[in-house]
Amino acid sequence: MVVDLSCCPVRVSVIIPTHNEAQAIERVLADIPSDLITEVIVVDSNSNDGTPEIAARMGARVVQEPRRGYGRACLAGMAEANSPDVVVFLDGDYSDRPSELPLLLAPIIEGHADITLGSRLHKHRSAGALPWHQAFGNRLAASLIRFLYGLKITDLGPFRAARADVLRTLALEETTYGWAVEIILKGALAGYRVVEVPVSYYPRIGKSKISGTLKGTIGAAWFILSLIVRYYFRRRRAGKPPLA
Secondary structure: OOOOOOOOOOOEEEEEEEOOOOOOHHHHHHHOOOOOOOEEEEEEOOOOOOHHHHHHHOOOEEEEOOOOOHHHHHHHHHHHOOOOOEEEEOOOOOOOOHHHHHHHHHHHHOOOOOEEEEEOOOOOEOOOOOOHHHHHHHHHHHHHHHHHHOOOOOOOOOOEEEEHHHHHHHOOOOOOOHHHHHHHHHHHHOOOOEEEEEOOEOOOOOOOOOOOOHHHHHHHHHHHHHHHHHHHHHHHHOOOOOOO
16 A cells, blocks of 8 residues: 655654664664654664664664663653654564555544554464464453453554654653553543554564563563553543543
8 A cells, every 4th residue: 555645744753662673673774764754763772782883874863771661762762852743663673564654654644643553463464473472462452442441453563653742742651561552541541543554564583572472471461451451440530431
């Protein structure tokens, strides 16, 4: 699918958290549509394999965030972004295809969405790209969000975009992998339009820091599921009506 966004220029910042992604980061940066983005910020956490040097050589702005945590890296990137209208978040392992970035931007730029999520479960997915336990955990979390929040999504994929003013309003604070679901939950609770779009998905280059093991996936899933329930009951305790 070809999406033409040339008629609607906006400032787009792409934020890529990294930790030892030297095998993949050059391919990731090379595939980002340069005509659609204003800047690329690579937020690196103590890589010792040359990731920051490769990213800088490819033209990305490298920000060092020595403290570990996916959410912490994304927040650090947002703090360094240069007055964007839209912020895109992308992993540095080349499992998502940066060339599909227009699919995420289009609903926002055309005024149909405030936050877009790339679903890995509705388009091309290479065999073994998403292990069964990771796919199951994502479907379970998405089902719980649909049940409690009324938001029809299928996946919690890392490839996503959002209006910068919306991100500021949401006051995001999770510093670990809970950050990815925090955007969805707070966005839904605040009444923002969260729209899912199909994206391709491929085996990551290099070893996963979380989902590469069953133990890591179970730990992440438990944390995310508890966060979903916690935000829901926090709303109930505040005396706010359930979402439609």
